[in-house]
């Protein structure tokens with residue numbers, strides 16, 4: 004088994020990044036003009052990387068499958084972005100952000116990367132403020148903060164419940180400046196179908212123009228994949244409908260190792276599944292847990308009466324409510340990390356306390372926050388004797404100012420007023436901690452192929468803390484990759500433009516065309532969605548919030564059989580040489596059908612529980628995840644060998660030199 008070289012620089016933790024930047028090679032401005040970089044993906048990671056690389060002087064080509072970079076999945080991000088600014092004076096520091104992230108990820112991330120992330124987090128806020136991102140401000144005009152799960156400070160910067168949208172508008176403006184200068188060529192409605200390697204180096208991509216169906220060749224000296232996460236392997240998730248694994252999976256098939264595929268995040272506060280005809284789940288931001296209290300009835304008969312529509316939550320007396328997170332985790336309460344909160348919700352619902360018709364929902368209740376804020380407001384207005392009705396009205400206004408758009412979204416979908424009755428929520432698939440394995444420079448195991456943002460296996464270990472995906476994507480794009488890529492490109496200053504009329508491009512284009520033909524050839528018995536839904540059910544039932552060896556083994560066999568059936572019987576209408584959204588979907592599902600199997604294999608081989616990976620066989624007496632640091636303190640990086648079941652496991656052992664490995668406790 005090969006040992007992976009993470010290329011983490013030597014020296015004290017807090018000096019590694021500065022020292023590395025001083026040591027690596029540079030490309031001078033005149034030479035940058037002769038170097039081309041492809042950036043696939045224009046979400047926050049890709050937009051920030053491409054704008055910065057173009058600003059530096061490289062010639063950049065960007066690709067996305069949407070009709071505008073502005074429509075990337077990043078736009079959905081609601082709650083905020085973390086940074087160790089310590090504006091609140093509540094004890095935050097670079098070290099604490101580093102520590103919280105390592106502990107939050109259940110000690111399965113790389114120390115040096117996480118420390119760098121915490122260091123550059125503060126620059127992100129300055130950069131975005133300079134771009135005009137309208138972060139929320141306090142009364143006095145200073146930037147405001149709130150808290151997210153797994154931490155005891157307020158370090159999250161936000162723009163109401165639309166932080167991703169505002170950040171993406173900032174990054175997209177920076178991109179547009181470069182598009183106008185001619186330094187970025189933006190290819191929208193283009194899907195990367197394959198990575199092209201010349202002499203073992205990434206030298207370009209094969210893309211399909213999704214409007215005309217044309218297959219195109221694009222050459223470059225390096226390729227950055229910023230193509231997001233693969234959570235849609237579960238079919239139902241909070242991801243945008245188009246989110247997929249195609250680019251990362253194509254790179255994997257060409258030799259990039261795929262790391263920790265079984266580390267996915269199930270977010271505790273989503274609108275519960277309502278029926279079989281649903282194709283999308285909606286997140287209710289974690290920021291709501293700053294003020295919302297999570298509970299279920301204490302008595303089984305109350306829960307049953309609620310499910311039967313005979314009782315309303317507002318009729319349940321305070322002493323008959325079980326605020327189970329506050330009860331089990333007094334130190335962090337409702338702001339425990341997502342994996343912990345999700346499992347606790349599942350445990351209560353499995354025990355029969357669920358509060359909707361399916362029995363899979365718990366309450367997120369704002370009543371006490373409304374009254375608390377209302378009372379404060381009444382006091383500041385000099386209304387010391389205000390009655391409850393007045394206090395409630397004042398409180399609702401404050402809650403509306405903080406979370407108004409999220410409440411509105413909830414009411415539109417569920418048709419219940421969350422100011423008057425608690426929201427119903429349940430865990431749903433939300434984020435992928437796994438992804439392409441990268442070294443300290445964000446390079447995959449293919450020279451010249453980089454991965455940034457959610458597409459890489461990231462800094463979040465086995466569980467990502469809230470508001471840290473935006474931080475990582477923007478850190479990668481604005482502050483890490485623009486330095487590290489130069490070290491590699493310094494070798495290419497005399498290479499000249501990459502010729503796309505080579506045997507390597509011929510072979511890759513041929514492989515893409517053959518794949519499309521194969522997808523068109525199914526017998527036509529079942530739609531693409533039929534297979535995607537079936538895959539999602541296997542994933543959710545056997546590889547979801549809790550897993551065991553028997554069901555994982557079954558999942559591996561069932562997914563392999565489903566994949567075979569897919570190629571034989573899928574129905575893709577239209578043709579391959581024109582706009583064809585069914586074909587786009589089929590290509591994405593085909594890759595999910597391979598990834599899903601590797602996912603189950605990875606979960607099967609990790610005989611421990613950590614973060615979002617909960618193996619039923621490995622738990623403490625009170626149902627918490629039981630790590631095995633002696634045998635599993637590694638990143639599992641898989642090498643493609645044809646069928647997913649034949650993939651070869653490589654390990655990157657994780658060294659903890661600066662943090663003591665402890666049982667992760669939020670009590």
Ligand SMILES: Cc1cc2nc3c(=O)[nH]c(=O)nc-3n(C[C@H](O)[C@H](O)[C@H](O)COP(=O)(O)OP(=O)(O)OC[C@H]3O[C@@H](n4cnc5c(N)ncnc54)[C@H](O)[C@@H]3O)c2cc1C
Nearest residue numbers: 044045046047048077081082083195231456457470472473
């Ligand atoms: C509802 C919701 C709320 C969230 N809230 C927060 C939050 O408050 N804070 C936080 O930190 N995180 C949050 N997250 C997570 C965060 O939004 C994502 O992890 C992050 O935005 C991912 O950014 P990215 O740039 O890596 O990828 P994405 O934004 O997913 O972008 C992927 C890009 O790749 C392109 N692409 C993909 N495949 C191909 C291909 N084959 N060819 C061409 N282009 C391709 C797409 O077109 C797109 O441009 C939230 C997520 C959701 C769903």
